[in-house]
Amino acid sequence: MPPTEKHFETSLKRTGKEYTELHRWIDDAENKNERHDFTRIWDFGPQIAEQYGEEGVREYIEHLREDMENKFKKIRHQYKDAMKEAQFYFGIVPQEK
Numbered sequence: 551m552p553p554t555e556k557h558f559e560t561s562l563k564r565t566g567k568e569y570t571e572l573h574r575w576i577d578d579a580e581n582k583n584e585r586h587d588f589t590r591i592w593d594f595g596p597q598i599a600e601q602y603g604e605e606g607v608r609e610y611i612e613h614l615r616e617d618m619e620n621k622f623k624k625i626r627h628q629y630k631d632a633m634k635e636a637q638f639y640f641g642i643v644p645q646e647k
Contacts, residue, residue, distance in 0.1 A: 551617040560616065561609050569609045572602055576613050586614055 554577045558568040576585045584590060591611065598606050637643045 551620050557613050557616065560612070564612065565605055565609065567605075569602065569606065572598065572606055572609060573613060576610065586617060588614060588618075 554573050557573040557577075558570055561567060561569040561573065576582075578585070585594065591614075594610065595607050598610050602609070634643070634646075638645050
């Protein structure tokens with residue numbers, strides 16, 4: 551997942567605002583897991599809309615989307631590497647030189 555500061559940059563490019571406080575709230579270490587839970591968007595959305603407007607809610611969703619995209623990209627690379635190792639181990643493919 552990108553560092554919180556990277557979210558400031560992407561928000562700035564999209565909206566002209568960094569939404570610094572919002573991104574720090576989302577990435578708060580003690581509450582990070584629950585605030586990144588897509589099923590909780592309906593729970594947190596009204597609070598965010600009240601404080602930051604509808605654009606803030608979109609930025610919250612974009613933050614989650616960016617984190618999910620990066621997490622899955624990392625997992626795909628790990629999977630690809632593990633599959634190569636397993637295929638070599640079982641003689642399915644020759645070891646790369």
